[in-house]
Amino acid sequence: MNITSHNLTFYCQSLNIRKMVQKLVSETFRSTFRVIDQEVLRWFPGHMGRGLKQMQQKLKSVDCVLEVHDARIPISGRNNDFKTIIFGVKPHILVLNKVDLIDSKHIINIKNYFKDKNQQIVLTNCKNQHCKGIQKLLPMTCDLISKSDRFNRNNLNEFCVMIIGVPNVGKSSLINALRNRYLHKSKASPVGANPGITKSVLTRIKISENPLIYTLDTPGILTPNVPNTEIGLKLALCNLTQNHLIGESIIADYLLYWLNKHENFNYLKTFNLTEKSDDILTILAQIALAKQKIIKCKDVATGSYVYKPDLNTAAKIMLEHFSNGSLGKIMLDVDLI
Ligand SMILES: Nc1nc2c(ncn2[C@@H]2O[C@H](COP(=O)(O)OP(=O)(O)O)[C@@H](O)[C@H]2O)c(=O)[nH]1
Ligand SMILES: [Mg+2]
Incomplete structure (x- = not known):
């Protein structure tokens, strides 16, 4: 795939602008994690x-x-x-x-x-x-x-x-x-x-x-009701749920939130990034570009093909790095003990 195409260059430029704006806005991180769609955490099979x-x-x-x-x-x-x-x-x-x-x-x-x-x-x-x-x-x-x-x-x-x-x-x-x-x-x-x-x-x-x-x-039995979003996402991060039902990008976003909140910036070195960020799209786009995970899709407005970073694959890569310990040995309940 020709990843130096005009469209991708344009995407990279807008990514840089996004990063610059973020840096100007603030370098503080989220103190709580919110998912817009609580339904994502409904996974209990009968x-x-x-x-x-x-x-x-x-x-x-x-x-x-x-x-x-x-x-x-x-x-x-x-x-x-x-x-x-x-x-x-x-x-x-x-x-x-x-x-x-x-x-x-x-x-x-x-x-x-x-x-x-x-x-x-x-x-x-x-x-x-x-x-x-x-x-x-x-x-x-x-x-x-x-x-x-x-x-x-x-x-x-x-x-x-x-x-x-x-x-x-x-x-x-x-x-x-x-x-x-x-x-x-x-x-x-x-x-x-x-x-x-x-x-x-x-x-x-x-x-x-x-x-x-x-x-x-015995077969594994999940708790029928997720008491709160974070518990559901911690289970997902540890690969204890069917992650594709929740969506890898949401789980990766929770991981990024957790890492930043706990000042664990190993992800910079692991993914060869230059700046911390609390914006999952910025991080995933950079991982996708670095790993050459690019998708070709049709632009509905113009009808022409465009190349975009494959954010979902990048999210999977990020989660794999958590699972194999390359983001560090992480105990997610550290605040509860
Ligand atoms: N790192 C690590 N992985 C483990 C350990 N125990 C099991 N696993 C992995 O966890 C996954 C699930 O294991 P499995 O025994 O099938 O879990 P079950 O569904 O609870 O029976 C497999 O990929 C195992 O290799 C452990 O102590 N350390
Ligand atoms: Mg088993």
């Missing part, structure tokens, strides 16, 4: 309600519930229904997974936060089955079960652990890491980068022989 019901029905054959959540959002986005329906009646441990993606300086604050709430937590990195969290999770689980009333399961010499959580937090990866560690067996539960990989409900998988422990893998 099958998740059914999944929750099936999990509830299985509870009588469960000894302990491990709730997996993303360590980048230890407070935000947990499904409140889990508490009322699933783990209210069973021993429960909160597993904050993907700890490799946050700065270790936050770990002590996260631990203290949950200690104050009497909530048992373990921080894990399922990409490394030798990590401390994976090592201590099963001993901790067995200890908790042995101190609990197992009711109808008292005489059984096997334990059953249900793994729950919102989509894509690493539930299947956790089962695989434990199974690999204790049984030296390879993957039993499919893992995927996009939400919704585990579709079969409640598959029973052995993870340890002595003591005999089974897990129940």
Whole structure:
């Protein structure tokens, strides 16, 4: 594609003017984030309600519930229904997974936060089955079960652990890491980068022989109502929702808002930009131009073809850089802890 075309040159000139105007206006950043269309955050698919019901029905054959959540959002986005329906009646441990993606300086604050709430937590990195969290999770689980009333399961010499959580937090990866560690067996539960990989409900998988422990893998269940926009966008940033339903540009805009607000300007170096900006279109246009992501489209007014930066692809690139940690190890709930 001829990206030096007249139209693109014109676009670049207007981009420069936009940047100059912005610089003149101010270098302060947004203190709150607003989305115009709240409807973008309506994502709860009906099958998740059914999944929750099936999990509830299985509870009588469960000894302990491990709730997996993303360590980048230890407070935000947990499904409140889990508490009322699933783990209210069973021993429960909160597993904050993907700890490799946050700065270790936050770990002590996260631990203290949950200690104050009497909530048992373990921080894990399922990409490394030798990590401390994976090592201590099963001993901790067995200890908790042995101190609990197992009711109808008292005489059984096997334990059953249900793994729950919102989509894509690493539930299947956790089962695989434990199974690999204790049984030296390879993957039993499919893992995927996009939400919704585990579709079969409640598959029973052995993870340890002595003591005999089974897990129940479950499909991810999102909170049915998004309590506020930021929580929805944090879930989206961590790739725990179907991002295309919300729109990558909106999620990228939230990321830019968050980075600027927390004075994290790594994006300048990552994308080779010269100036900070709170304007997502300016940033996305520059990323698109730098990465040569240009689209050809028809101008409705003139009928001729014009070349424009592909802003949606640029937004996806920005989000990928957040996911792979090249914008830094970011804990999005830092203000809540
Ligand atoms: N960086 C990192 N990625 C992880 C970790 N655990 C899982 N993942 C990735 O997260 C994605 C979702 O994992 P999966 O186990 O399918 O999640 P599930 O939907 O909760 O079962 C996959 O791309 C995994 O490779 C972790 O501890 N660290
Ligand atoms: Mg899964």
